[in-house]
Amino acid sequence: MSSLAKTIVATGASSGLGFELVKQLLIQQSQSYKFILGARDVSRTEAAYNSLNFNSATHSLTILPLELSDLKTTKSFAQQTLQTLGNDKLDYLLLNAGISDGTETPGRNGSKWCESYIVNHLSQHYLIHLLREKLVSSSSRIVVVSSGAVTRVEDPATLEQDLLHGSGITGHETYSRTKFVQLLGAHWWRRQLSNTGCKVVAVSPGLVPNTGIGRGSGLNLTMDMPDAKTVSQGAQSILAAFTRDDFPEDPDRIFLTSWGEWWSKDVYGKTLDKGLQDKWCPSKEEIEREGGL
Numbered sequence: 076m077s078s079l080a081k082t083i084v085a086t087g088a089s090s091g092l093g094f095e096l097v098k099q100l101l102i103q104q105s106q107s108y109k110f111i112l113g114a115r116d117v118s119r120t121e122a123a124y125n126s127l128n129f130n131s132a133t134h135s136l137t138i139l140p141l142e143l144s145d146l147k148t149t150k151s152f153a154q155q156t157l158q159t160l161g162n163d164k165l166d167y168l169l170l171n172a173g174i175s176d177g178t179e180t181p182g183r184n185g186s187k188w189c190e191s192y193i194v195n196h197l198s199q200h201y202l203i204h205l206l207r208e209k210l211v212s213s214s215s216r217i218v219v220v221s222s223g224a225v226t227r228v229e230d231p232a233t234l235e236q237d238l239l240h241g242s243g244i245t246g247h248e249t250y251s252r253t254k255f256v257q258l259l260g261a262h263w264w265r266r267q268l269s270n271t272g273c274k275v276v277a278v279s280p281g282l283v284p285n286t287g288i289g290r291g292s293g294l295n296l297t298m299d300m301p302d303a304k305t306v307s308q309g310a311q312s313i314l315a316a317f318t319r320d321d322f323p324e325d326p327d328r329i330f331l332t333s334w335g336e337w338w339s340k341d342v343y344g345k346t347l348d349k350g351l352q353d354k355w356c357p358s359k360e361e362i363e364r365e366g367g368l
Contacts, residue, residue: 080107080108080135081106081107081166082110082111082160082165082166082167083110083111083168083169084110084111084112084113084156084168084169084206085110085111085113085171086112086113086141086143086169086199087169087172087220088110088113088169088171089112089114089116089120091306092171092280092309092310092313093112093169093171093172094123095306095310096171096313096314097110097112097124098310099307099311099314100134100314101127101130101134101136102127104130104133108134108135109163111137111139111156111160112139113138113139113152113172114138114141115142117138117139117140120138124138137159139152139159143199144183144190144193145183145198146193146197146198146201146366146368147183147366149198149199149201149202150201156206157209160209164213164215165206165209165213166213166215166216167215167216168202168203168206168215168216169218169220170203170217170219171218171220171313173195173220173250173253174190174195175191175247175250176189176249177189177191177243177244177245178191178237178238178239178241178243178249179240179241180240181240182240184366185367186240186366188239188240189239189242189249191238191246191249192256195250195254195256195257196253196256196257196260196355197357199257200257200357200362203217205359210268211271211272211273214271214273215273215274216273216274216275216276217261217264217273217274217275217276218276218278218316218317219258219260219275219276219277219278220277220280221254221258221261221279222250222254222279223279223332224250224254224255225254225343227248227251228252228255231255231351234252234255234355237249237252255345255346258277258343259348259356260352260355261275262327262346262347263353264356266349269326274322275329276331277329277331278313278315278316278330278331278332278333279312279330279331279332280309280312280313312333315331315335316331319331321337325340327340327347330343
């Protein structure tokens with residue numbers, strides 16, 4: 076390999092922005108990467124990456140089964156990831172998976188929550204818990220793919236009711252609420268890992284219509300919308316979160332915009348409530364107890 080390989084563990088890399096991001100890294104030769112990707116359909120994802128004909132002497136790619144709507148598979152994915160890593164470092168954890176369905180679809184195993192909440196926040200929050208020891212020993216960077224949609228949440232007090240299965244909230248509304256909770260989680264983990272050498276960065280890829288993220292929301296997103304970006308441009312915005320080291324002095328300013336600026340924290344000020352962060356970021360034991368794991 077051309078240089079010491081950096082390891083990236085990622086969710087949401089079987090299509091859309093995640094696939095494009097990995098593709099952009101696979102085609103360059105200056106840095107070697109070892110990818111461990113979670114995918115719902117392993118064989119289809121393997122075929123998609125194999126079609127890229129990337130240089131396997133420079134990069135390696137392992138695809139493991141992961142169904143984020145089921146916490147049991149999240150736990151299995153974490154175990155297999157740690158086995159695959161062995162003594163190697165985990166340089167980057169990319170949390171990119173997201174859906175925009177309404178609350179009509181329940182979570183697995185009798186969960187009271189809607190599937191979108193479990194996929195967009197709870198499972199990926201649980202994954203950090205499961206990988207925490209390796210993340211800390213590696214001084215990893217955790218990149219959380221967020222959204223400007225968090226600013227549409229007017230009253231966080233309604234989240235507990237809104238995100239229940241069957242609450243009647245539309246996909247458009249559910250997406251903004253679950254991304255808000257996800258950002259609460261990014262702030263919570265930044266606090267928890269502040270003295271470990273780990274970095275937590277939230278990033279918005281911008282409005283990227285051609286990822287299919289709008290399907291469940293009922294919105295018709297098109298490239299003629301103001302500020303719409305291509306999938307390639309969106310992936311480049313996320314990649315910036317891997318490399319930017321010009322962090323603001325204020326530790327709460329962890330949100331990188333798609334135009335390359337660190338957002339002023341007054342834009343997402345409601346997510347800075349530490350009480351809310353604690354409420355929506357259960358411990359590993361609480362998650363496993365509630366999920367029957």
